[in-house]
Amino acid sequence: MPLLRTPGGGPPDPRPKAPAARDAPGAARRTGARTRASARRRGPRRFTRRDLAVIGLLLGIPVLLDMVIVWGPTLASVLLSFTSWDGIGDISWVGLRNYENLFTAYPAFWPAARHNLLWLAFLGLVATPFGLLLAVLVDRGVRFSRFYQSTLYMPVVLSLAVVGFIAQLILSRDQGALNAVLGNTADPTDWLGDRDLNIWMILLAAAWRHTGYVMILYLAGLKAVDPSLKEAAAIDGASEAQTFFRIVFPTLRPVNVIVGVITVIEALRAFDIVYAVNKGRNGLELLSVLVTDNIVGEASRIGFGSAIAVVLLLFSLGFVVTFLVQEIRGESRR
């Protein structure tokens, strides 16, 4: 499993070269290929006309697609959120009225926003640390670790909709397995119907899938940690906990950022599970469900739905920017 062992590293042969190039940027390039490198760097002369046509076409299509499918609509969402539109008639500019209505007059908004934050907190504070714990335990090289890995990863490949349906089998009031195990058939708990309870059950189902995902990422990160670091710490008399928190965990910083971004994104994108369970009603409201309801439903309030989407966008943007800053930093180091 070469890929697992050197995540981000490709075939093993370029590895030894990489640190040298990183320590002295440009030095390696300057040595042999100075003239060629400078020629490659400068000007369009290095491409023939045919090259330019190939690049223009094959780079142009994905860039255009990205603009039309992702960035154009994002911009349009922001603009539409200041308008009132039903998708057919005239578009009229209403300024901040959609936001005003959203925050003050739309009863579903605050519960939904709260649920999204709860989702984030639960994944971030429960599922993610749990995934890290499992990764650390499996990484110690216990026997059967392959079995444990496969089992714990399994939910990751399941569609969230399927997770939602399976949750119903376990949690339904009258026939669900959980009530049968608990033996409270006389006064069964309606795990998914009770407004105060169901969000927690759904969070557990979401965590079931998220834990494995986090574990995969951390396990790869842990495998890439230089074992001599741990040995050095052990010789210096550090306990295992100290070694982990002071030595290993800080070196996992890039993985931590990725896991953080994924956790936030998952929490904001959460949709499929609640939609599969009860279309996101009755205690399972989420911002994503509100957006979908406002465009697909009979109301078709495009402007208003866009305002909710912009709230989601602003939520996510902070984290996305953090991630990009780390990426750019990594980029300049190369």
Add this chain to the structure above:
Amino acid sequence: MTAAAPASGAAEPAPPRRRRGHRIRTGRIGVHAFLLTVSLAFLAPLLLAVYASLRPYEETSEHGYFSLPRKLSFDYYQRAFSDSEMTKYFINTLLIAVPGVLITLFFASFTAFCVARLRVRGSLLLLMLFTAGNLLPQQVIVTPLYVLFNRIPLPYWMSDSMTMFDSYWAVLSVQIGFQIGFCVFVLANYMRTLPQEILEAAIVDGAGVWTQYLRITLPLCRPALAALGTLQFTWMYNDFLWALVFISDGDKLPVTSALNNLRGQFFTDYNLLAAGSVIVALPTLIVFLLLQRHFIAGLTLGAGKG
């Protein structure tokens, strides 16, 4: 501790190691017990779904899902395939996922090649654009796309709804546009680790950009492409939202979204739904078990870089 300690450097850490060895053994049992419990807890929901799908509704409605079986059969699987035409929905899914994965990988690999190998002007900006685009919540772009697709006319042979809305083209293009971002990010990181000398040698030999991409770079990226292909197939297969929003004709739904159809208007046979869930989950589980290495590599390639 021992008097001989100063004699050799290795003797000093020896005693703690022995003590730790003992602790590790008791610790190991604890770790195994913990991991085994968690693993079984993770497996239980899946096993329960399989179990429920094998039992008739009358039985589970009377005794609950957590009871001993009296009659086991594959009736529900047969019903799921005959009554609800799962085959049709599977074909719908494949019509979206297979071209989706191939086109995504093709364009993403060329973009990554331009960014990481040719270093065209504005590479960093391009990379950021693609990466950030993939991180946005889908709901941010869903509304304008819904409006847009409703306004793009398509000839009848492409879409019987005469618009891009309610056709595979809508779902396919969104899948590709959205997933290219992730693939560009992963592939660009991967291509950077390839030795630049190979490319330089090809340039000296007079290879054009297309040859450099197809003959020199792509073959070296085979592991990354396999990993991404596996991962992307699973993701596109599992998609629920795009089809739900962009397809209104129930017959065109992909299999994941079609699961909802197994639910009756007034009465839901959960055992049938369980069978449907198992059928839907099965291909991804098989892909995972057979290509686990690639699947995991796909996820970690994007994440674990120094």
